[in-house]
Amino acid sequence: MSENPTQPTGIDAPTTQPAAASPTGSPTAQEPLVVMRDVNVEFTSSTGTVHAVRDVNLTIYPGQSVAIVGESGSGKSTTAMALIGLLPGTGKVTSGSIKFQGQEIAGADERTMVKLRGAEIGLVPQDPMSNLNPVWRIGTQIAESLRANNIDTSGNTDAAVAELLGHAGLPDAKRRAKQYPHEFSGGMRQRALIAMGLAAKPSLLIADEPTSALDVTVQKQILDHLGDLTKELGTAVLFITHDLGLAAERAEHLIVMHRGRIVESGPSLEILRDPQHPYTKRLVQAAPSLASARITTALREGKTTEDVFTHHDGLDSREDVIRVEHLTKQFPIRGAKGAKSQVTAVDDVSFSLVQGTTLALVGESGSGKSTVANMVLNLLEPTSGNIFYKGTDLTTLGREELFAMRRNLQVVFQNPYGSLDPMYSIYRCIEEPLAVHRIGNKKSRQTRVAELLDMVAMPRSAMRRYPNELSGGQRQRIAIARALALNPEVLVLDEAVSALDVLVQHQILQLLAELQDELDLSYLFITHDLAVVRQTADEVIVMQQGKLVERGTTAELFDHPQQEYTANLINSVPGLGIDLWSADSSV
Incomplete structure (x- = not known):
């Protein structure tokens, strides 16, 4: 990320970004993958204009994992959808610059964006049930994504689909490809969406609340597997989430959004350990997973359970x-x-x-x-x-x-x-x-x-x-x-x-x-x-x-x-x- 590391809120004009870590972990000087500068997004409603995103600046480097956190309405999903050109309804980028691999895409025509989506920018949406067609077999939907991204399957589409599902962690992939979404559990459906999102081996994957509807153990399996796949492919990941614990655990860099603005940006652990903005402090204080982490740390440091638990006695x-x-x-x-x-x-x-x-x-x-x-x-x-x-x-x-x-x-x-x-x-x-x-x-x-x-x-x-x-x-x-x-x-x-x-x-x-x-x-x-x-x-x-x-x-x-x-x-x-x-x- 290229926000100024000395500036607590991270919303000023960009400064020089230190060498980012390559997918293999060695520092290398790289050109940014994504650069958003002073981006504003507005929606037109019956009551007037809604300013959903205001003057957003962010940079993502190849292989980097970044998380945008904030509550509903903070603008985090709108920012991601502006990047991929999928703003809903009347939403539009009214000013600012969005560059992907050096190419300006703010205001690009639909044909340009279609070429980028899937092939260069993948998406794992939030709700797997509403994002899979209930009357199409899983294999049919993945085959469709392969065709849409002009991926050569050498005439054996079924084998390519099974390979993708297997790679996404689904056992018995050939049989699973013939099933319908309602025959999959929530975790299996999310794995199918990850397979579709990574089918074309994109440079960037946007994961919009990818596990919010899943049990905690399934969530961990999915995120572990997603991490392994993106590391193997060298794919950068942009997480959209309201879970600070998940963001800190899975992303190197954290961006905090509030009412359409970036209020804080920096390395994840630095922000969690020493948040500067009042809103970030409230988020860190309120997050149950981080409260649990504080309890664990306190116990590790020699405090007793009585010191950190406030439950009823007797x-x-x-x-x-x-x-x-x-x-x-x-x-x-x-x-x-x-x-x-x-x-x-x-x-x-x-x-x-x-x-x-x-x-x-x-x-x-x-x-x-x-x-x-x-x-x-x-x-x-x-x-x-x-x-x-x-x-x-x-x-x-x-x-x-x-x-x-x-x-x-x-x-x-x-x-x-x-x-x-x-x-x-x-x-x-x-x-x-x-x-x-x-x-x-x-x-x-x-x-x-x-x-x-x-x-x-x-x-x-x-x-x-x-x-x-x-x-x-x-x-x-x-x-x-x-x-x-x-x-x-x-x-x-x-x-x-x-x-x-x-x-x-x-x-x-x-x-x-x-x-x-x-x-x-x-x-x-x-x-x-x-x-x-x-x-x-x-x-x-x-x-x-x-x-x-x-x-x-x-x-x-x-x-x-x-x-x-x-x-x-x-x-x-x-x-x-x-x-x-x-x-x-x-x-």
Whole structure:
């Protein structure tokens, strides 16, 4: 990168770049691969002009790995799309220069950009399911990318496709090429997109949140493999991400964007250890993976777990609010017969949630953790086993008794955009549970909604607005307010912060901690993010393929995991191995 290393914000005019590392690691003087100077991007909307990117300067050298970080709306993806000429809608580069391999491409015609895309600049988009055609076989789609980039397959396209898929880490590539996207897991689909992005051996690969939808262990496998492939090919990589831990671990150089501007730029570890801009400091402070890294570093330096953990003490002296005994859930497989006619999603799971504490249920996708949560909430009926709420067996209750019991058990779902009715005002969204349970009159319910908005730090004026007028973090606050309307004792948080930007995620986690202390709430936290677990949970249960494989306090589990599976989950947290001990004391 060519931003001035002596200038903390890295946004001034370019200065001389030291010799960049070649793909083999030896310093060599190289010409820049990408040079963006004073680039501005604007979008035209019905309400006027939106300045999405302002005066951006960046340089990428051959073989270099660079990450742009920032929250949603910061301009990081827009910057990358301006480089590849794929700005959506009315977006256009209004001023500035973009040079690729010395060629000016700002304002280039579509024919020029088509020649560059794929062949010289590859792209791995964020969501693999929406970026693969669901009615085309995987092999057909990769063959199409080979043809589009004029890659010679010597008449044997099937073999070339299988070779690419194999190179991307997919076993049994010939058979996999004949399958459809829905037959692939998320990690497999992402590998297919990486194969397509690297098919033409481009000079630059743009990876736009390439693993944000994946489990932490799959994420690590994908990024490890991507790193190996790009190093082998000498490809430069531009990561677009909001995960500072991932950025620091995978990129040599870090660019921090905020409200369309670059506010800080420099070597990754230097920025993480000594951030200069207030926004960067907030990002570093809020990132769960870096908080986990700070804990690890502190423990390595001789501090005790009591020094760095702030979880509840005296768990043994508290009563169980939820107790699950030998819970099993089987689902029928359509068309199958005999012993293979059912799949066991949850297999003989037992645990308890202590009053006023947080119990985290962790594991990869398909481990059964969400199925357990749905049975605790009585949204699924167990095949066998029992669920007790304060000694009452929920599996024996009738319909009316269960309806009354639901007041004590509420849920906050993962997607803040899908969990609120878009046709309801915010007032009606929060008031609905009160009306359904016939609590109070209209005036008392208005008072209660106002109290709940205060509780989640939202202005009372928000009750007149609609979900589409709120940000993701604001919607999640409303979802929490709605869940608290009936004064529950237990909240089931099903990936409740995983869809949020790191700063918003941090705010929601702080809010949940404050509400727990104030209201003595008990949380059943369903997540695959062990970095968040380390910050928030008192106890942890690890699930694998429907079985409970390990449990313990958070400190015990992270300090001394007993199962290799648990150790792999912990070691896969991005940025966990970064030594932040020399960081500024404010971080």
